[in-house]
Amino acid sequence: MEEDGGSKDDGSGGGQSGGAHASAASSAWTPLISAFRSYEVSRIYSTSSFKSRNIGATVRRPFVARLTKEIAETFQICNPDFKFSEILNPKRFLTNPSAGVLNDGFDNEDNDLILYVNYILINAGSKQRYIVKDLLGQGTFGQVAKCWVPETDNYVAVKIIKNQPAYYQQALAEVSILSMLNKKFNTDELRHIVRILDYFVYQHHLCISFELLGANLYELIKMNQFRGFPLNIVRRFSMQILHALVVIKDAGIIHCDLKPENILVASSAGSDIKVIDFGSACLEGRTVYSYIQFFKQVGGIYRLEDEVYKDVIRVYCALTAEEYEAKECKKPVIGKRYFNYVNLEDVKLEDVIEKYPYRKNLAEEEVTKETLERLKLVDFLRGLVEFDPAKRWSPLQASRHPFITGEALTCPYNPPPETQQIRAIQSITVDHHNPGGGHWLAAGLSPQVQNVNRCFGQNSPQFQMVSLTHGGSYGSMGSHGSYIDNFGIGSSYGSYGDANSNMQTYFSPVGPYGMNVQAQVGVPVIGTSPDTRRRPQRCHGSLFGVPPTGNLGPMSVGASPSQFTPPCSQIQITTVSPGKYGSSPARGSLHGSPLGKATAVAQFNRRRASGNPGSSTMQFHESAPQHWQGYHEGTGSSQPDTYSHVQFSSRGSYPSSTHSYWRQQMSAGRGSGQPMNSHIAHPIHSTVISPPSHSTAASGDKHESSSLLPDPADWDPNYRTDGQFQTYPLDESIPHLANDLHTGFNRLPNVAQNSPSRFSLQSQQSINRYNNYVQSTAMHGLRTHQKIQPSRSNYNMVDSHSATNNMFNNSMQWGQRAGHPIITLQPSSHARKDYGSIS
Amino acid sequence: MVNQAVDLTIDGHDRSFRVWVDAQALAPPFHWPVVGRHHGRQSRPARGIEPARAVAGRGQSGNRRRQSSPNVGVMSDPELEGVTEDTMNLGISEIGSEDAKGFCCSMISEVGCLVGCCVAVLELEEEAEIDSSASSAKKQMENLAAHDSTLNPKPKNHHTYTFDSPHPIYAMAFSTTSPSPCLALGSFIEELNNRVDIVSFDEETFTFRSDPKLFFEHQYPPTKLMFHPKPLPGQTQSLLASSGEFLRLWRVKESAVELCSVLNNSKSAEFSSPLTSFDWNQAEPRRIGTSSIDTTCTVWDIERGVVETQLIAHDKEVYDIAWGGAAVFASxxxxxxxxxxxxxxxxxxxxVYESPRPDTPLLRLAWNKMDVRYMATILMDSNQVVVLDIRSPAVPVAELQRHRASVNAVAWAPQSARHLCSAGDDGQAFIWEMPTTVPPEGVDPVLAYQAGAEINQMQWSAAHRDWIGIAFSNKVQLLRV
Structure with a gap:
């Protein structure tokens, strides 16, 4: 080009110097060499000489920049009175409708935060700002916004939950589940699960920040005109989904909403996918109300299934059906809207796959190869959609299928027993199939409840137990009362909307660590007296059937009580003693901080509070140990597991502990003579690994203790819910062997060390107070207390004051915004007072 | 070898310059930094004076560009005042044939006229051998120099005309009506006393005429000026629009300028959102679209004086707007x-495009009126001109990056769909011809012009298509293309 220009110039340069007008526009117009010369790379085109003038002075931008980028500054220089305010800029609303109706005008009529471009979300804690740039999606839960993080110049996806307790709770569960995953698994294990980055409350909306991903699989399929993907892509995606499912299952989580729309392509790597949206997820064994959604799809089929298996089925069917769905969508094949087939019933899986037109121009061998691959795929899918849950493959088993591994398929795939595989993956994880999972719902909602209850005794039995056996004692128990209080409040909340799962609260993101630790600590310390055992048990039961201990507390605190509504109401009726109710300061904690940071504290307060009204507090605590015993009876070898779990949980991995629980429950169930469970449970138990170090005297002791105390309540499955807390063992050991205590504590400290920095703030003061409190309140087990005290510091009690305040504030705001009557409650202050008085 | 120094005295000027050459770079064969010596062409006698900017400095701050090129510098006499380095261009011509080692220096003022010249023959070590040829070369060069000076009589060359303004110029617009080029020039003064002057250029006498009555006050520096794109035939007065804190319409008469209307869409008396630019719709001249830092674009119906529509066009400040049709604009x-x-x-x-690094501002936009598939934009602090094809969003057709400093202005040729002009802080204006396929090594401009300072503004006259106007420092130049 340069050459051309040069030659033209040569030809015309001289002649044009006369300055004749160039002819008007024509297609062949070329500029003349006149003022302009032909361009030469080598010519001395000055670069620095102009700038050199500015040496010593700040280099000023060219006029064009000073009248665009810097125009406001320029005009200000021209006229000091000039004012420009970005705030007055017209807003481009992203939320529709954009009229501020609720929440002081921050929310629209749908309780969605009204977003516009450049809206700034702020994490009040970390001061991190998220600048809204676009809306990625909208749903019943709220909105997802693409946000820019100025500090890192990164984009993230922020889920902004509706300002309603129900959604809030549900989202809280998502946070807890994801943070738990983050704690429990490493980056590699989580590479196919969306990464949670942050969460906070802004304008009473829970906001969760995730890594920003690309298109979802449904969009991809749609872009492909529903013709599906090549087999190798299907395999690749299947592998990744299975990888995610294995992890999810290990964690004891049921995703509950796995579908193409919730599988996203990671924006960075082309064919890497990630599972998102744990907003409907629940823990195995803890059913969420949103679970109903799932039943609509799959549940009906299994309605007639044996009750005993119901949980298992549900779990499996969640997993497999999800896999099924997810996979199908990728194929050119079946499926409702994912494929071109109109009538699903007329179509057989094999047909769809095998008869799918081959690509053109395929060589003979390739066709054969493709055919083989398709056979593999059919076999693979068959295993996933197996109707009989006992035969259906687990994700892990499925991931060994030749279709995934690429091995030759010689005969129909017959997966090895899962337990082995599981161990291979995670030695610590105990059970993969939670036989005990998901009872809540069934118990609470379905008409078949009775059967269910029996099977999963945890909830329903507890209720029964409580009302029948222990009913009288309830009133006397302060701790009990406090719990109830919470629930009562919860129920009032319940009017808001749907009830979410207990789990969620249970897992409240921040709370968990603190919660576990605290709960554990508290329980062992306080409870030594055998008398109280039964009462505590009831308490648990009354609590919702959810594990009553620390975990629950956080739940109730952090989450809106509405979740608990159904169970609560029951509880209230049966167990509540009204007087304690009103008086108990613990209420404040209920309202507590949505994020659950304060939750741990709240619990703490609660307990203290409970202690306050009466002597019963101790009792409450004691109950825990008892449960433990019972729990141990059943499991025997499980203790070591528990410990290991404890450590995990300290890091925030709830599920592991839960798992151990479940198993134990199962075993208990066996003991209690529920044969149904037992057969399932049995294999699971065998899988349990007992680290040698753990299986020390303590376990033995516990066994003894359990045997010594054959109270049926102890081994009652219900108790297990309590069993989540690792502290139990300690309690047990306390009465029997001082050594046990020590060992237990030693372990606990470890936990504390592992526990996140949050707890490191724990104030000695609080601990001391706590101790004092314990001493003052405790009529029993002084010995225990003293022993415990030194170790407590390790526990890292959260600073009660600050935490309480936070909780309080949060709760108050919440209430106010929402216009809840709860506002009037002054829980935190009460709690503190009580606290002070105690100490 | 020693550096050769040549004293250069320019006739008629009270200036003297010392030109020196780093002779070490002259070991044969060497190349003169002159057009025509490259690409293996035969050397040719110097025919004219190539305006090339010397490496200037008060000292021997030679800047070696190529190993085989001599280092040429110019040093002004420190005693002399009024000589600034950036107002001189040093022209260097090669002399004669391979064996004639010498060069011709000439001073060319920033207006493009020859200020003076002299010839120097290098004394190389092989004096004896080339002595005779050197002396003959010297003679030849003297002739040439004399010839050059006669070639460039006082009113300079015919292609570049300069108007000196008392203040820096940014906004500039060509009149669409006047028979000869006529410019509206907006000052850039960081005070509230800016003004717009109407200056006309007489193509007969090659002189600028500025009527002292043809001006108006404009508090803030105008961000853009533009004449009505489709004036009624035979009408002597024309409409001129200016943007600043508001959009204003002015009626330019033969001997006066009147304010027609002020179009203000601001909702607040206290706060205002400055307009960064505007564009007059050629197909629908009652429409003017403005861009503002309040993230909006506003379309005015100037006949009724009302806002036709206001759009939140971007997530941040809008810096430029351009119409592509009666109802289509880009920003x-x-x-x-x-x-x-x-x-x-x-x-x-x-x-249709997003800057590679997120949130790198795009400052200016030019829509190709001859072929609306193409538009060109410039990035802040970038030496690139990005040419876009709206049919293939996201991927630019070409990134023109031969400027050596940030680009400040870009315009499409009104008479050709394939040509555009850009100007920048390196003081250069380039004319580019878009190739059918962009070579991997990038596109070179076809023509280049070197101005004496950073070029702040550049406009291509639609009515007089062979004139390009540039503004740098206090000067405005008309360049013929």
């Missing part, structure tokens, strides 16, 4: 995107 913004809007469907916009 660029601090958010780094080029968006196209259609007034018939205001709900949607199409992003």
């Amino acid at each position: 660029v913004s601090a958010d780094g995107s080029v968006r196209i809007f259609d007034l018939r469907d205001k709900e949607h916009s199409a992003i």
Whole structure:
């Protein structure tokens, strides 16, 4: 080009110097060499000489920049009175409708935060700002916004939950589940699960920040005109989904909403996918109300299934059906809207796959190869959609299928027993199939409840137990009362909307660590007296059937009580003693901080509070140990597991502990003579690994203790819910062997060390107070207390004051915004007072 | 070898310069930094004076560009005042044939006229051998120099005309009506006493005429000036629009300028949102679209004096706007995107480009009037001109990056779909011809012009298509193309 220009110039340069007008526009117009010369790379085109003038002075931008980028500054220089305010800029609303109706005008009529471009979300804690740039999606839960993080110049996806307790709770569960995953698994294990980055409350909306991903699989399929993907892509995606499912299952989580729309392509790597949206997820064994959604799809089929298996089925069917769905969508094949087939019933899986037109121009061998691959795929899918849950493959088993591994398929795939595989993956994880999972719902909602209850005794039995056996004692128990209080409040909340799962609260993101630790600590310390055992048990039961201990507390605190509504109401009726109710300061904690940071504290307060009204507090605590015993009876070898779990949980991995629980429950169930469970449970138990170090005297002791105390309540499955807390063992050991205590504590400290920095703030003061409190309140087990005290510091009690305040504030705001009557409650202050008085 | 120094005295000027050459770079064969010596062409006698900017400095700050090129510098006499380095261009011509080692120096003023010249023959070590040829070369060069000076009589060369303004110029517009080029020039003064002057150029006498009555006050520096694109035939007065804190319309008469209307869409008396630019719709001249740092574009119906529509065009400040049709406009913004809007469907916009680094502001936008598939934009602090094809969003057709400093202005040729002009802080104006396929090594401009300072503004006259106007420092130049 340069050459051309040069030659033209040569030809015309001289002649044009006369300055004749160039002819008007024509297609062949070329500029003349006149003022302009032909361009030469080598010519001395000055670069620095102009700038050199500015040496010593700040280099000023060219006029064009000073009248665009810097125009406001320029005009200000021209006229000091000039004012420009970005705030007055017209807003481009992203939320529709954009009229501020609720929440002081921050929310629209749908309780969605009204977003516009450049809206700034702020994490009040970390001061991190998220600048809204676009809306990625909208749903019943709220909105997802693409946000820019100025500090890192990164984009993230922020889920902004509706300002309603129900959604809030549900989202809280998502946070807890994801943070738990983050704690429990490493980056590699989580590479196919969306990464949670942050969460906070802004304008009473829970906001969760995730890594920003690309298109979802449904969009991809749609872009492909529903013709599906090549087999190798299907395999690749299947592998990744299975990888995610294995992890999810290990964690004891049921995703509950796995579908193409919730599988996203990671924006960075082309064919890497990630599972998102744990907003409907629940823990195995803890059913969420949103679970109903799932039943609509799959549940009906299994309605007639044996009750005993119901949980298992549900779990499996969640997993497999999800896999099924997810996979199908990728194929050119079946499926409702994912494929071109109109009538699903007329179509057989094999047909769809095998008869799918081959690509053109395929060589003979390739066709054969493709055919083989398709056979593999059919076999693979068959295993996933197996109707009989006992035969259906687990994700892990499925991931060994030749279709995934690429091995030759010689005969129909017959997966090895899962337990082995599981161990291979995670030695610590105990059970993969939670036989005990998901009872809540069934118990609470379905008409078949009775059967269910029996099977999963945890909830329903507890209720029964409580009302029948222990009913009288309830009133006397302060701790009990406090719990109830919470629930009562919860129920009032319940009017808001749907009830979410207990789990969620249970897992409240921040709370968990603190919660576990605290709960554990508290329980062992306080409870030594055998008398109280039964009462505590009831308490648990009354609590919702959810594990009553620390975990629950956080739940109730952090989450809106509405979740608990159904169970609560029951509880209230049966167990509540009204007087304690009103008086108990613990209420404040209920309202507590949505994020659950304060939750741990709240619990703490609660307990203290409970202690306050009466002597019963101790009792409450004691109950825990008892449960433990019972729990141990059943499991025997499980203790070591528990410990290991404890450590995990300290890091925030709830599920592991839960798992151990479940198993134990199962075993208990066996003991209690529920044969149904037992057969399932049995294999699971065998899988349990007992680290040698753990299986020390303590376990033995516990066994003894359990045997010594054959109270049926102890081994009652219900108790297990309590069993989540690792502290139990300690309690047990306390009465029997001082050594046990020590060992237990030693372990606990470890936990504390592992526990996140949050707890490191724990104030000695609080601990001391706590101790004092314990001493003052405790009529029993002084010995225990003293022993415990030194170790407590390790526990890292959260600073009660600050935490309480936070909780309080949060709760108050919440209430106010929402216009809840709860506002009037002054829980935190009460709690503190009580606290002070105690100490 | 020693550096050769040649004293250069320029006739008629009270200036003297010392030109020196780093003779070490002259070991044969050497290349003169002159057009015509490259690409293996035969050397030719110097025919004219190539305006080339010397490496100037008060000292021997030679800047070696190529190993085989001699280092040439010019040093002004430190005793002399009024000589600034950036107002001189040093022209260097090679002399004669391979064996004639010498050069001709000439001073060319920033207006393009020859100020003076002299010839020097280098004394190389092989004096004896080339002595005779050197002396003959010297003679030849003297002739040449004499010839050059006669070739460039006082009113300079015929292609570049300079208007000196008392203040720096930014906004500039060519009149669409006047028979000869006529310019509206907006000052850039960081005070509230800016003004716009109407200056006409007489193509007969090659002189600028500025009527002292043809001006108006404009508090803030105008961000853009533009004449009515389709004046009624035979009408002597024309409409001129200016943007600043508001959009204003002025009637330019033969001997006066009157304010027609002030179009203010601000909702607040206290706060205002300055307009960064505007564009007059050629197909629908009652429409003017403005861009503002309040993230909006506003379309005015100037006949009725009302806002036709206001769009939140971008997520950040909007810096320029350009019409592509009666109802279609595009805008660029601090958010780094080029968006196209259609007034018939205001709900949607199409992003046709996003700057590679997020949020690198795009400052200016030029829509090719001859072929509306193409537009060109410039990035802040970038030496690139990005040429876009709206049919293939996101991927630019070409990134023109031969400027050595940030580009400040870009314009498409009014008479050709393939040509555009750009100007920048390196003081250069380039004319580019878009190739059918862009070579991997990038596109070179076909023509280049070197101005004496950073070029702040450049406009290509639609009415007189062979004139390009540039503004640098206090000067405005008309360049013939």
